Structures are given as structure tokens and as C-alpha cells.
Amino acid sequence: MTTAVHPAVERADLLIDLKRYDEARDLLARRLAEDPEDVRAWVKLARSHLCDEKDGAKALEATERALALDPEDIGALVMHAHALxxxxxxxxxxxxxxxVIRLAPDYWYGYALLANWLWRVKSFRAGQANGGEIPREAYxxxxxESGDLAREAIRLGPEEVYAYEVAWSIADLAGDRNAADQLDEAILRLDPQHEEALERWTKRTAAAPGVKAAEAATLYADALASAPDSAPMRRGLDEASYRLLRGVRWLALLCLALAAVGVDLFATQGETRRELPLPLGQRLWDLVPMAVIWALGALLRYRRLRAGIRVNLRSLVRRRAWPRIVLGQAAWAMLCALLITQIPWTDRTVPHVLFWAGLVPAAATMWFDRKKTG
Known part of the structure; x- marks a missing residue:
């Protein structure tokens, strides 16, 4: 029985990593023809079947051959569990x-794998014993028990991400959000580019109370720098960008309100309205607060955004209908505000109509379109 790893088996393992499974199996077949007692070759053959064909029967046959040669081989036992x-x-x-745990009590992976599978196995057995229904107490x-095993795996392998992943999944199933959040942070300390943990952490942080749209967009942009292919992070950036665009509409509505105040559209009891038409100087002065609102509320904020967020804002307007609708509403409200203030009206009837014409389209969809990024 061979105990050392033969160079051919090492090459086959590398070929499996490269997803060149047929070549790996050919190489392993030649090696086993030379030495049918090479346990490592049987284990790698089982791995090739599991990675390529998901063929449990062939993998099981290979691991059984390996265990017949050495029943206490840890690698063969672990692969046998996967094949089963x-x-x-x-x-x-x-x-x-x-x-595996009995034979290798210090091997973290045995604990982690059992923790990941045990709650499923026990739930399955409980369901079988109760006519398909799993009692909550048994679950x-x-x-x-799985959580205890996962904690032991973390103790034995404090630098192993998989152990934390298993512990997170168990905490999530148990509804322990604090533990799950702490495990996400631990995973990101070990692997800052861990896609799933990064997605969860970013989504949770961006959705926290008091986080503004620009801050949320920055969080998602940072996450995408680490995981550029993450679809959830792209959706999150789109949602945060859409919130920024919705903020532009509020600026336009504020300008519309200032325009209404500028021409005294709505009478207040005890106050005398201004005479119309307003002087040219007053009409030009009404543009000043509007310019300040747009300079500070839109232009300055836009320039402070990261380049990637600015690009995504423009992309979002091209790709999606609702961002264009929101910008159209903002532009229409702003046009109404300019018409109200800059035309020398002699009567308030038309400005009154313009005010409601600018306000109603935005107000009609303001609550409805919160989640309409598409």
C-alpha cells in the first residue's frame, strides 16, 4: 500500500483544479494500473468524478477501494462522506x-463538515419519524449541536474561512442576527474579498437608519471594487443611485415652492399680496435662492461623489425608465418655477395653474416610485 503521494497523483490533482478532468482520470488510471494500492490515487479519482460528473456512484466505488486499503485514512473518509x-x-x-473526528480530533475540517451537514441529517431523520413534519424542538x-461543532472547528482552525461560513449559516438559520453579523465581520477580516459576506455586510450597513443615499452609494461602490461581478452589489448601487436622483426632484419642488412664495400665490390672512407684475429686479432676485439650492444641493454633491458613482448615475438614466421619469418630473417642476417667477404676470391665475401642474405629477408618484429602479 502506497503512503507517499506519487508525482502522477500530484499532477492529476492540479489537472482537477484546472477542470481538466478527463486528463486527470487518464493519468490516475495509468497510475492505478501500476499500483492498484495507491490510496491517494483512488481518493483523487473519486474527487474527479465528484467535481466533473457529480457521479456519486463512481466516486463511492473509488472511495470504497481506498478505504478497503486503509480504513483510517482521513482523506479517504472525508471524500467518502462527499460521495455518500x-x-x-x-x-x-x-x-x-x-x-474522522475520532481519528483526527484536532482536524478542524472534520468538525466544520459535520456541523454543516448534521442539522440536515437530523432534520431528515426527525421528518421521517414524524410523517414528513420536522418538530421545531428537534430542529x-x-x-x-451543529453550532457547537462549528465553534470547535473555529477554535481548531481560527484562520479557516470555511469554518466561519458554516457557523454563519447555522446562526442565520437559528435567527441569531448578532452572531451572524459578528461572523460576517470575522470572515471579512480573513478574506476582505469574500463575496457573500461582503454583500451581506454592505447591504446591512447601507440600510442602517440614518445612512444617506450618497453614503450608501459609496458603500456599494467600495464593495464592487472588491467583488466587481456581484449582481446584488450592482443592484444595491443602482438603488442608492436612484435615491440620489429622487433627491434631485425634491430640489426642484423646493424651487417651485419658493416660486409660489415669490409671487404670493397663496394668500395669508391679514397680509397684503404683492402687486403684479413684479419688477424685473425682483424677478431676477428670485433666481438667486434657486441657484444656491442647485449649486449646493446638486452640483456640489455630484462633484463630491466618486467617479464610479457618477458613471453609474448616467448609466442608470440610460438603462432604466423610472430614473428618467424622476428627472423629467424634476425638469418639469423647475420649468414651472421659472415660468412663474420670470414672466411678468399681471394675474395669478396662470401662475397658480403652473404651480399645480409642476407639483401634481411629482406628488402623484413620489411614494409609489421609491423602489422603482427598473
């Missing part, structure tokens, strides 16, 4: 992994 799962003999994996007990 793929062969739909999932409940049998518990005994195999407990044997929670299985999660607690």
Missing part, C-alpha cells in the same frame, strides 16, 4: 464524519 452525499445516502455521512436541537 452525492449518491443520495446523506444520512450515512454522519457516521463517517464522526469517525433547534440539531442547530445547537
Amino acid at each position: 452525499r452525492e449518491a443520495r445516502r446523506f444520512p450515512e455521512t454522519e457516521g463517517v464524519l464522526r469517525e 433547534l436541537a440539531a442547530l445547537r
Whole structure:
């Protein structure tokens, strides 16, 4: 029985990593023809079947050959557990992994894998015993036992991301949000580019109370720098960008309100309205607060945004209908505000109509279009 790893087996393992499975199996077949007692070759052959064909039967055959040669080989036992799962003999994996832990009590992966699978195995058995219904007490007990195993895996492998991933999934299933959030932070300390943890952390931080649209957009842009192919992060950036565009509409409506005040559209009891038409100087002065609102509220904020967010804003307007609608409403409200203030009206009837014409389209969709990024 061969104990050292033969160079051919090492090359086959690299070929599997490169997804060149047929070449790996050919190489392993030649190696096993030379030495049919090479345990490592049987284990890698099983791995090639699991990675390529998801063929549990062939993988199971290979791991059984390996275990017949060495029943206490840890790698063979772990691969055997994977093969059993793929062969739909999932409940049998518990005994195999407990044997791994017995033989290698300091091996973190055995604990992590059993933690990840045990609650499923026990839930399946509880369901079988109760006519397909899983009692909640049995489910929670299985999660607690799995959680204990995951914590032991983390203790033994404090730098292993998979152990934290398993612990996170168990905390999430148990509804322990604080523990899940702490585990996300631990995962990101070990792997700052971990896509799933980064997505969860960014989404949670961006949705926290008091986080403004520009801050949320910056969080998503930072996350995309680490995980550029993340679809959830792109959706999050689109949503934050859309919130920025909705803010532009509020600026236009504020200008519309100032225009209404400028021509005294709405009478206040006890006050005398200004005479119309307003002098040219007054009409030009009414433009000053509007210019300040747009300079500070839009232009300055836009220039302070990261380049990627500015690009996404323009892209969002091209790609999606509702951002164009919102900008159209803002432009229409602003046009009404300018018409109200800059034309020397002699009567307030038309300005009154313009005010409501600018306000109603935006007000009609303001609450409805909050989530309309598409």
C-alpha cells in the first residue's frame, strides 16, 4: 500500500483544479494500473468524478477501494462522506464524519463538515419519524449541536474561512442576527474579498437608519471594487443611485415652492399680496435662492461623489425608465418655477395653474416610485 503521494497523483490533482478532468482520470488510471494500492490515487479519482460528473456512484466505488486499503485514512473518509452525499445516502455521512473526528480530533475540517451537514441529517431523520413534519424542538436541537461543532472547528482552525461560513449559516438559520453579523465581520477580516459576506455586510450597513443615499452609494461602490461581478452589489448601487436622483426632484419642488412664495400665490390672512407684475429686479432676485439650492444641493454633491458613482448615475438614466421619469418630473417642476417667477404676470391665475401642474405629477408618484429602479 502506497503512503507517499506519487508525482502522477500530484499532477492529476492540479489537472482537477484546472477542470481538466478527463486528463486527470487518464493519468490516475495509468497510475492505478501500476499500483492498484495507491490510496491517494483512488481518493483523487473519486474527487474527479465528484467535481466533473457529480457521479456519486463512481466516486463511492473509488472511495470504497481506498478505504478497503486503509480504513483510517482521513482523506479517504472525508471524500467518502462527499460521495455518500452525492449518491443520495446523506444520512450515512454522519457516521463517517464522526469517525474522522475520532481519528483526527484536532482536524478542524472534520468538525466544520459535520456541523454543516448534521442539522440536515437530523432534520431528515426527525421528518421521517414524524410523517414528513420536522418538530421545531428537534430542529433547534440539531442547530445547537451543529453550532457547537462549528465553534470547535473555529477554535481548531481560527484562520479557516470555511469554518466561519458554516457557523454563519447555522446562526442565520437559528435567527441569531448578532452572531451572524459578528461572523460576517470575522470572515471579512480573513478574506476582505469574500463575496457573500461582503454583500451581506454592505447591504446591512447601507440600510442602517440614518445612512444617506450618497453614503450608501459609496458603500456599494467600495464593495464592487472588491467583488466587481456581484449582481446584488450592482443592484444595491443602482438603488442608492436612484435615491440620489429622487433627491434631485425634491430640489426642484423646493424651487417651485419658493416660486409660489415669490409671487404670493397663496394668500395669508391679514397680509397684503404683492402687486403684479413684479419688477424685473425682483424677478431676477428670485433666481438667486434657486441657484444656491442647485449649486449646493446638486452640483456640489455630484462633484463630491466618486467617479464610479457618477458613471453609474448616467448609466442608470440610460438603462432604466423610472430614473428618467424622476428627472423629467424634476425638469418639469423647475420649468414651472421659472415660468412663474420670470414672466411678468399681471394675474395669478396662470401662475397658480403652473404651480399645480409642476407639483401634481411629482406628488402623484413620489411614494409609489421609491423602489422603482427598473
